[in-house]
Amino acid sequence: MVKSRYRPIFRSFLHPPRMQSLLPDMNRRNRDHHTFFLMMMGFLLIWILLSRPAPVDPDAPIVPPNPEPNQQVEQVQQTDPDDPEHAEQIVAETKAEPAWVTLGSMDSNSPYRMLVTLTNRGAAPSRIELNTNQYRDVQELSGYLGQIVADQNLAELSGDGVTVQVVGPGTPADKFGLKIDDKIVQVALQNRSTGKPETVEVQTFADLRKALQHTKPGDYVDLTVVRNGNKIEQRIQLAQYPMDLIRPENVSESYEEYRSMGGLRGVDERSDQLSFLMTLQQINGEKLPEPDSQKVDNSKRRGVLPPDATLERELDGVGLRNELWEVLSVQENEAVFRRTVPGRNLEVLKTYRLRKREDADPKFKIGAGYELTLDITIKNLDTQSQEIAYQLDGPTGLPLEGGWYALKMGPDWGSYGIRDIVVRLHGNKGSVVSSNVVHIDKVPNYWINPWIDNTPDYIGVDSRFFQCTLMPNRSDTEIADNEMWHSKIFPIRVGAKNTEWRTLTNISFRLWSKPTELQPNEAIEHSYTVFAGPKDTAILAEYGLGETISYGWFWFVAQPLLAFLHFLHWLGLPYALAIIALTVCVRLVLLPMSIKQARGAIKMQEIQPELKALAEKYKDDMHARSRAQRELFQKHNFNPLSGCLPIFIQIPIFIGLYKALAVDAGLYGAPLISSSVRWCSDLSAPDMLYDWSAFWNGIGWVSFNTGQGMGLGPYFSLLPVLTVVLFLTQMIITMPPPTDEQSRMMRNMMFIMMPLMGLLFFKFPSGLCLYFTISTLWGLVERRFIPKVKAKPVSTTIDVEPTESNKSSQKKGGRSQPQTPAKPEGRFAKWWREVLEKASEQQKLGQQNQNKNKKKKKR
Numbered sequence: 001m002v003k004s005r006y007r008p009i010f011r012s013f014l015h016p017p018r019m020q021s022l023l024p025d026m027n028r029r030n031r032d033h034h035t036f037f038l039m040m041m042g043f044l045l046i047w048i049l050l051s052r053p054a055p056v057d058p059d060a061p062i063v064p065p066n067p068e069p070n071q072q073v074e075q076v077q078q079t080d081p082d083d084p085e086h087a088e089q090i091v092a093e094t095k096a097e098p099a100w101v102t103l104g105s106m107d108s109n110s111p112y113r114m115l116v117t118l119t120n121r122g123a124a125p126s127r128i129e130l131n132t133n134q135y136r137d138v139q140e141l142s143g144y145l146g147q148i149v150a151d152q153n154l155a156e157l158s159g160d161g162v163t164v165q166v167v168g169p170g171t172p173a174d175k176f177g178l179k180i181d182d183k184i185v186q187v188a189l190q191n192r193s194t195g196k197p198e199t200v201e202v203q204t205f206a207d208l209r210k211a212l213q214h215t216k217p218g219d220y221v222d223l224t225v226v227r228n229g230n231k232i233e234q235r236i237q238l239a240q241y242p243m244d245l246i247r248p249e250n251v252s253e254s255y256e257e258y259r260s261m262g263g264l265r266g267v268d269e270r271s272d273q274l275s276f277l278m279t280l281q282q283i284n285g286e287k288l289p290e291p292d293s294q295k296v297d298n299s300k301r302r303g304v305l306p307p308d309a310t311l312e313r314e315l316d317g318v319g320l321r322n323e324l325w326e327v328l329s330v331q332e333n334e335a336v337f338r339r340t341v342p343g344r345n346l347e348v349l350k351t352y353r354l355r356k357r358e359d360a361d362p363k364f365k366i367g368a369g370y371e372l373t374l375d376i377t378i379k380n381l382d383t384q385s386q387e388i389a390y391q392l393d394g395p396t397g398l399p400l401e402g403g404w405y406a407l408k409m410g411p412d413w414g415s416y417g418i419r420d421i422v423v424r425l426h427g428n429k430g431s432v433v434s435s436n437v438v439h440i441d442k443v444p445n446y447w448i449n450p451w452i453d454n455t456p457d458y459i460g461v462d463s464r465f466f467q468c469t470l471m472p473n474r475s476d477t478e479i480a481d482n483e484m485w486h487s488k489i490f491p492i493r494v495g496a497k498n499t500e501w502r503t504l505t506n507i508s509f510r511l512w513s514k515p516t517e518l519q520p521n522e523a524i525e526h527s528y529t530v531f532a533g534p535k536d537t538a539i540l541a542e543y544g545l546g547e548t549i550s551y552g553w554f555w556f557v558a559q560p561l562l563a564f565l566h567f568l569h570w571l572g573l574p575y576a577l578a579i580i581a582l583t584v585c586v587r588l589v590l591l592p593m594s595i596k597q598a599r600g601a602i603k604m605q606e607i608q609p610e611l612k613a614l615a616e617k618y619k620d621d622m623h624a625r626s627r628a629q630r631e632l633f634q635k636h637n638f639n640p641l642s643g644c645l646p647i648f649i650q651i652p653i654f655i656g657l658y659k660a661l662a663v664d665a666g667l668y669g670a671p672l673i674s675s676s677v678r679w680c681s682d683l684s685a686p687d688m689l690y691d692w693s694a695f696w697n698g699i700g701w702v703s704f705n706t707g708q709g710m711g712l713g714p715y716f717s718l719l720p721v722l723t724v725v726l727f728l729t730q731m732i733i734t735m736p737p738p739t740d741e742q743s744r745m746m747r748n749m750m751f752i753m754m755p756l757m758g759l760l761f762f763k764f765p766s767g768l769c770l771y772f773t774i775s776t777l778w779g780l781v782e783r784r785f786i787p788k789v790k791a792k793p794v795s796t797t798i799d800v801e802p803t804e805s806n807k808s809s810q811k812k813g814g815r816s817q818p819q820t821p822a823k824p825e826g827r828f829a830k831w832w833r834e835v836l837e838k839a840s841e842q843q844k845l846g847q848q849n850q851n852k853n854k855k856k857k858k859r
Helices: 002-014 028-051 205-212 255-259 445-451 476-480 537-542 555-570 575-589 591-606 608-617 622-635 640-663 693-698 702-706 719-734 741-761 766-784 802-810 827-858
Strands: 071-073 094-096 100-104 114-119 124-130 183-190 197-201 220-227 230-237 243-246 278-283 326-330 334-341 346-354 371-380 386-393 420-425 431-433 456-462 466-472 486-493 507-513 516-518 523-534
Touching: 094 326, 094 334, 100 334, 100 346, 114 346, 124 523, 183 205, 197 205, 243 466, 243 523, 255 702, 278 346, 371 386, 371 516, 420 445, 420 486, 420 507, 445 486, 456 486, 456 507, 516 523, 555 575, 555 640, 575 591, 575 766, 591 608, 591 766, 608 622, 640 766, 693 702, 719 741, 719 766, 741 766
Parallel strands: none
Antiparallel strands: 071 094, 100 114, 114 124, 124 243, 183 197, 183 220, 220 230, 278 386, 326 334, 334 346, 346 371, 371 523, 386 507, 386 516, 420 431, 420 456, 456 466, 466 523, 486 507
16 A cells, blocks of 8 residues: 555656556567666676685785784785786775883883883874983872873773773882783772871772872882782882873863873873874875964964864875774884775884893993884885875973973073974084974974975974984985985974963974885885983983083083083082082182172272262262262272172073073982972972962962963972072172162162062072072171271362362472372273263253243243
8 A cells, every 4th residue: 555655756756757658568578678687687797796706826925813812904915916907905904902012111220211101003102201210200299100001091991990001011010910901999098198098999090090199109009900800909019200201191271280290191082192103195196285283373362272183184095193003013122013004005014112221332321221213114015106205293292390480491582482392404503493483383484494305313302301302314325315305394283282371382393204106015114213311411412412402692601510510419419519519619719709899898888978978069960970989989999890790700600500400401300408308309490398379279360370470380489588588688788878869779679679589589490599599698608707897087078170179189288289190091981981971961951951941930
């Protein structure tokens, strides 16, 4: 019934209405036979095509089975190149499950300097941790279990515990028996905040992270884990957090989010892209265009800007950036990842190799082991030649210590970010690209133009104390022939941007290789050395990266001071005592000038009564007063500018020492007293006596803790206050009392400037405040041993008019009085006299105009 109801509708749809004949259709039977015959031939053809076996090449290599049980890769099928009808897709798609591998060890006694955690998603390092005891995370106070979670979403997928994904060699988790695939369901610990024992049921990753944040290094925690269906307990002693030179990162919108970047943390949905991701930039005629961020300027936009989505773009059929790669082989210091591009018949390999310290080049004496080798191989498995170019991104997620207080300086004018790009193109000088330029997205052309058809000697991301730099390993023949690997290089912003806290912008760079014509079974093979280590001057010099440390204009002062500071530390002094010894040595060198300055101050106090009398006598004539003061100074053989010389000399010392303390990794984490004492535990940072962040949040000043603008940051520091108090004390003791309104105004201005200097010092390294404290105390001690001033009767025998001067010096009792010969006038004194004379003339003209105006008003 239903069928007959809708039959006319379908018939009218398939066959448009037309005039039908009333006679019977004599050809219908023939048409039915033809339709049946065509249908049978179509089915037979489809069956032949689908069931046709692929020819087997007897010379084709046999692909061994995958050693990893959770990964499967289909065998590569070869076709007969002489067969014109062979399928276009020769290579099968790689299939794999999420996996994580580690290279090196966290044990400082091992032959390695670092522990590298790699993920097969994009075949990228998700974390690089340094195992040297000197380089620890001084801002992370909780205990270190080991980064047992790489992907947060997968770790808490079950919802009834956290699955252990990675157990790095040498970590507390490894030493105390934690295993991969253990499911942590409970944590028993001593809460650092309350001081009481606490048991936490772990259902999600957030539960485990929050529990471990209430611990401290050296604490024992009892983990209840499910292993093979059985519950067991693991007692683990936590260690101090190492320095994560590379780690997962997302944008911080507040100080609380910035603070939570440390600790136990893996990749989540908000995380920025990982390091050294690659894809194919060109396949024959298809090319990836530049990212949209290279064409727009976001400098005027405000708020939190998302990352450029076009950075993730890939060619059709190419999935290399965020797809799962096959883990082809894993050793203690080497991991090989493989992925195919089926539609293009290409095979891509990424090999990471960590060199042991004893296997390093003999030129490395202290820098051995801070290098990771990255090899990229792209093989053409097609029967036809293909033109191929790849795209490689740089490192991301470098340390952000000092995000609320650090002021990083570079070789040029302007400020720099916490992370900048350092680069030296072949045949050029090294340069620095500030993150303040990169974060606006549209980088000026003067940065980009030289980065075309060139290969860098090095290019990397530079933080305050650490650096991750990529160095192409070109052969001597390629260098001699000036053969370049890359067609274009440009910086990129890889994460979201908070315009209110731009110094935290996560930046990197992108390399485009030059297109290469690959014949069948030919491959592109490029190798890079990745330096990942501290910005120690000696270590960087061994890698040829010494010029990446910038000491500013006063490098000639900063470098000797830093070398002497390291020498004192090499003698066995802690860095705090070394800074004190350096201060004493500097003050001893300046001692003659300091004594001269102190004597000049005493002389100034002696002639203060006469200066006061001259100021009273010539209060309406600045020109006459300046001439009288100059004659008074000549009479007493006193130069008022001589006391400024030690101050002018100490300005380069101050700036040079600030640069040395702000960029040298040797001072990173060096405590004033002991690393177990939280106060002043890092001489390269403020002393951070008291955490007052909760107070500023409570009154609504949330941005105060970020240190941006007028915000002082989340900690109250003691040394800047002590430094300002000592400065004020020294000023009160050494400065003479004011003699006129001008000197009184100058004195009041100094009293106002001192508290402002204290606000400036609030974000200075505590080592620099220590230098000023010791230097000021030394000056007060010097002043103590200089005799005090006794008041003398006022003498006003000095005149300014030549006739009056001659009269006063002509005769007294019939004979002329001897005069002290005046010293020749110097250039600066002459210039200063002319300035005073012009000022006096302007004052007289102004007084005359005032008198005229008064007379007009009276009329």
